[in-house]
Amino acid sequence: MAVSDPSLSLSEAAQILGTEDIAEARRVARLELSLARACPVCRVLMRRVALLGVELRARELVERLAPWERDEHSVRLVAALIVLHGW
Numbered sequence: 001m002a003v004s005d006p007s008l009s010l011s012e013a014a015q016i017l018g019t020e021d022i023a024e025a026r027r028v029a030r031l032e033l034s035l036a037r038a039c040p041v042c043r044v045l046m047r048r049v050a051l052l053g054v055e056l057r058a059r060e061l062v063e064r065l066a067p068w069e070r071d072e073h074s075v076r077l078v079a080a081l082i083v084l085h086g087w
Helices: 010-016 022-038 040-052 058-064 072-085
Strands: none
Touching: 010 022, 010 072, 022 040, 022 072, 040 072
16 A cells, blocks of 8 residues: 555544544554564665654655655554654
């Protein structure tokens, strides 16, 4: 599933995480962030988020991803950031 729309909404992010319930989406998002440490692509994405800081929102980060960075894990990671931080 490719995410290229910078207007990804909270409900769409929750659906990417496999739920329509926002409370459940938050739980899944926290788990997703912990699992991201095991994925080489997600680790790169997490480093980029840390380096760029909070001024760069997750939706904007999706637009900056190279094609090789857009795997299922990275899309779920961006959805997790949107669910947890409203980015």
